[in-house]
Amino acid sequence: MAFEIKEELMEKVPCNLCGADDYEIIYSASYDKISQQELAEKFRSSGDELLLDQLVQCKRCGFKYINPRIRQELILKGYSEGTDENFISQADARELTFDKCLEYIEKFTEGKKGKLYDVGTAGGSFLQAAKKRGWEIYGSEPNRWLCAWAKKHYGFEILAGDIFAYPFPDKFFEMVTLWDVLEHVADPSKNLKEISRILQPGGLLVVNYPDIGSWLSKAMRKKWIFLLSVHLFYFERETITRMLEKNGFEVIKIKPHFQRLGLGYLTYRAKTYSNFLGSVGNWTARKLKITDWQIPYWLGQTLVIARKK
Numbered sequence: 001m002a003f004e005i006k007e008e009l010m011e012k013v014p015c016n017l018c019g020a021d022d023y024e025i026i027y028s029a030s031y032d033k034i035s036q037q038e039l040a041e042k043f044r045s046s047g048d049e050l051l052l053d054q055l056v057q058c059k060r061c062g063f064k065y066i067n068p069r070i071r072q073e074l075i076l077k078g079y080s081e082g083t084d085e086n087f088i089s090q091a092d093a094r095e096l097t098f099d100k101c102l103e104y105i106e107k108f109t110e111g112k113k114g115k116l117y118d119v120g121t122a123g124g125s126f127l128q129a130a131k132k133r134g135w136e137i138y139g140s141e142p143n144r145w146l147c148a149w150a151k152k153h154y155g156f157e158i159l160a161g162d163i164f165a166y167p168f169p170d171k172f173f174e175m176v177t178l179w180d181v182l183e184h185v186a187d188p189s190k191n192l193k194e195i196s197r198i199l200q201p202g203g204l205l206v207v208n209y210p211d212i213g214s215w216l217s218k219a220m221r222k223k224w225i226f227l228l229s230v231h232l233f234y235f236e237r238e239t240i241t242r243m244l245e246k247n248g249f250e251v252i253k254i255k256p257h258f259q260r261l262g263l264g265y266l267t268y269r270a271k272t273y274s275n276f277l278g279s280v281g282n283w284t285a286r287k288l289k290i291t292d293w294q295i296p297y298w299l300g301q302t303l304v305i306a307r308k309k
């Protein structure tokens with residue numbers, strides 16, 4: 001049965017980059033394709049619902065975002081609940097990806113390792129990689145199940161909530177990281193402002209996001225794999241740079257970001273995008289017994305390293 005999104009579930013938002021409320025529609029909403037059950041499951045941690053909401057572009061600054069959208073208190077509630085065994089199955093692959101990332105990022109810290117805060121750390125795989133490399137680790141994650149998993153699996157505490165739930169002192173951290181987080185939060189500018197406050201001058205902010213301005217996104221258009229209902233904001237190099245600058249950062253590096261996942265998981269996730277391709281991939285991988293292969297992949301993910309001014 002078709003489900004009509006109730007007005008009180010939705011909110012209209014101005015441009016998070018420039019504050020204007022003047023936009024053009026890139027893709028219109030297709031809520032007729034969603035069921036009530038699907039809506040309830042929309043904001044699980046790995047959120048693999050295809051984009052059903054309206055994607056708009058600010059006429060003043062060009063920033064792309066979802067508007068109107070599900071109310072933010074419902075979004076956070078959605079993140080705090082739910083479980084995701086499939087996400088967790090990839091912890092080893094994530095640790096490997098993050099270890100390589102850190103090796104690269106540490107070139108920008110001149111070998112210094114201090115207090116590190118990973119915001120939206122999921123199951124804490126990045127923190128585990130950082131801890132092994134000598135960082136003093138802190139992390140927060142809205143999903144309580146993932147926090148408990150990290151405690152059990154890695155033995156460290158993760159603060160349950162978003163960045164505002166536990167305000168740290170000014171200039172407390174040498175580094176803050178946002179892995180696949182900024183496009184999910186209700187107010188990216190407010191998050192960056194808070195990070196600017198808790199980072200030391202000269203400290204690093206590392207952000208990874210799917211770039212809607214990448215050639216792959218442009219080639220795939222509405223079929224681009226990162227057009228998902230859980231992604232509220234669609235950055236590209238220009239808009240992320242401007243948002244970082246507005247909040248007291250200087251961008252020192254932007255580059256494509258390769259991630260690694262087990263082939264079995266990739267084919268499982270691919271089913272969201274194409275049932276046929278996902279099933280064929282999955283079957284092939286199982287037949288060849290290569291589901292555990294760690295495959296580097298790039299679908300438009302972009303890494304930004306910025307320095308607090």
Ligand SMILES: [Zn+2]
Pocket residue numbers: 015016017018019020058059060061062063
């Ligand atoms: Zn704007």
